[in-house]
Amino acid sequence: MRPSDLPQVRALRLFDSMEDESFAALMQASYLQTFPAQLDLIHEGEPADFLYVVIEGCVELYASSNGREATMAMVHPVGSFILAAVLKDVAYLMSARTCARSKLLLIPAQNVRDALGSDDGFARAIVQELAGCYRGVVKEYKSLKLRTSVEQLANRLLRYNKERCDAHGAFELPYDKKTLASLLGMTPENLSRSFNTLKPYGVEVNGAQIKLTDVKALEALAKPHPLIDERGN
Amino acid sequence: MRPSDLPQVRALRLFDSMEDESFAALMQASYLQTFPAQLDLIHEGEPADFLYVVIEGCVELYASSNGREATMAMVHPVGSFILAAVLKDVAYLMSARTCARSKLLLIPAQNVRDALGSDDGFARAIVQELAGCYRGVVKEYKSLKLRTSVEQLANRLLRYNKERCDAHGAFELPYDKKTLASLLGMTPENLSRSFNTLKPYGVEVNGAQIKLTDVKALEALAKPHPLIDERGN
DNA sequence: CGACGATTTGAATAGGATCAATGGGAGTGG
DNA sequence: CCACTCCCATTGATCCTATTCAAATCGTCG
Numbered sequence A, B: 001m002r003p004s005d006l007p008q009v010r011a012l013r014l015f016d017s018m019e020d021e022s023f024a025a026l027m028q029a030s031y032l033q034t035f036p037a038q039l040d041l042i043h044e045g046e047p048a049d050f051l052y053v054v055i056e057g058c059v060e061l062y063a064s065s066n067g068r069e070a071t072m073a074m075v076h077p078v079g080s081f082i083l084a085a086v087l088k089d090v091a092y093l094m095s096a097r098t099c100a101r102s103k104l105l106l107i108p109a110q111n112v113r114d115a116l117g118s119d120d121g122f123a124r125a126i127v128q129e130l131a132g133c134y135r136g137v138v139k140e141y142k143s144l145k146l147r148t149s150v151e152q153l154a155n156r157l158l159r160y161n162k163e164r165c166d167a168h169g170a171f172e173l174p175y176d177k178k179t180l181a182s183l184l185g186m187t188p189e190n191l192s193r194s195f196n197t198l199k200p201y202g203v204e205v206n207g208a209q210i211k212l213t214d215v216k217a218l219e220a221l222a223k224p225h226p227l228i229d230e231r232g233n
Numbered sequence C: 001c002g003a004c005g006a007t008t009t010g011a012a013t014a015g016g017a018t019c020a021a022t023g024g025g026a027g028t029g030g
Numbered sequence D: 001c002c003a004c005t006c007c008c009a010t011t012g013a014t015c016c017t018a019t020t021c022a023a024a025t026c027g028t029c030g
Helices: A003-010 A020-028 A083-088 A109-118 A120-146 A149-164 A177-183 A188-201 A215-222 B003-010 B020-028 B083-088 B109-118 B120-146 B149-164 B177-183 B188-201 B215-222
Strands: A031-035 A040-042 A050-056 A059-065 A068-075 A079-081 A095-098 A102-108 A170-172 A203-206 A209-212 B031-035 B040-042 B050-056 B059-065 B068-075 B079-081 B095-098 B102-108 B170-172 B203-206 B209-212
Touching: A003 A020, A003 A050, A020 A109, A050 A083, A050 A109, A059 B120, A068 A079, A068 A120, A068 A177, A068 B120, A083 A109, A083 A120, A083 B120, A102 A109, A109 A120, A109 B120, A120 A149, A120 B059, A120 B068, A120 B083, A120 B109, A120 B120, A149 A170, A149 A188, A149 A209, A149 A215, A177 A188, A188 A203, A188 A215, B003 B020, B003 B050, B020 B109, B050 B083, B050 B109, B068 B079, B068 B120, B068 B177, B083 B109, B083 B120, B102 B109, B109 B120, B120 B149, B149 B170, B149 B188, B149 B209, B149 B215, B177 B188, B188 B203, B188 B215
Parallel strands: none
Antiparallel strands: A031 A102, A040 A095, A050 A079, A050 A102, A059 A068, A059 A095, A170 A209, A203 A209, B031 B102, B040 B095, B050 B079, B050 B102, B059 B068, B059 B095, B170 B209, B203 B209
């Protein structure tokens, strides 16, 4: 990787408490590479050769079984994926593809494990990252088990509205509706119908542009819960 | 806790690579305690005061939202729960209750975090445990998203059959059917119907006693997948 | 302009949930 | 030892949600 890329990587939470020496060793073995959209990166069942870090762009994690496919998560900058498989030196549980042109950092798995053993600051950061990933999945799992499709969509819209709301009080869906549907555990047709169901609650849809004109009403329906919907912690 | 309990705790994977000194410090602050069945241990949203380790018995992790409740996981000896919340020093995402008389080890959260920083062997064990928990949830999440109720039940029965099959080629359900239903993401009524659906595939049910008389046929229906159904790794 | 993919809409179906009622032990008290 | 009770499990009937299949529409890109 190019020396000019180092500072931005160094600043990532995963690496900022690392010792200079071990960071240098890790980076010397790594690749910072830009991939086009819709490129398959890894496939479930393969041995975990690299730890991936999304620097720019977006990566979709998905899983398949028996002819069906489901989106498991979307990874944005700055997030890692398949950390657990790398640490345990076992096969990936999920597949990954880029959903946009993306700059990714690929760190050889063995080097990650070496650094984990030799650098306490890195070990602590790994633990925090892993614990964060774990809690993220638990939240998704809770949401899927405890909510109907419409409730899931409503809560997701409220979340995006908080995170992305622009000057006009509107926001743009971060993924196409097909992907969003899969992420929420429903079919595209059903997502479309769910949007219609939410129209009386002040959800205005124009393509990917969404405007919430009655957040109170939508919240009354969605009943957002901090232990499911709040990111971080 | 009693000195006589120490060896069995020391033998747990989570502690066996720990230094004597830090293990002693951790245990000196901990409690090994037996709880009756059906006792509420923790509730989601509470701050993470203790790390729990199940030594004997069984603990149900569940979550609630908006009047609904769902079983998230069952923890058996020797497994920990709510490790991530302890490490991040944030609120529990799940509630826990004993489902049988259970012997639990309670380790104060602050001591766990201290030991994590001061004992490399413990840090490595924590990382492995956490990574294992993470992959466990991902598998459950995959199963829920990719399979119908009947398929989930079929795969679960195949798993129990491998793990618990006795001399007569039968096994006993590890939990009552109500709990099993919630764990599989369905209602008790639906579980009952799913068992009926599986009768033509050689699933004989007598109360909690299950006998699989045609594993091939059941596997053909269930299509078990190592990246979902195999425990460990 | 034409083609393709994404989205929406409609109709029919299937899968699961809910409500209600019945059977079946396990435990309790007589 | 036997009734009684309670809770779990099963069954039936109905309702609701979501999936599937089909077709129309929209928008974008050559």
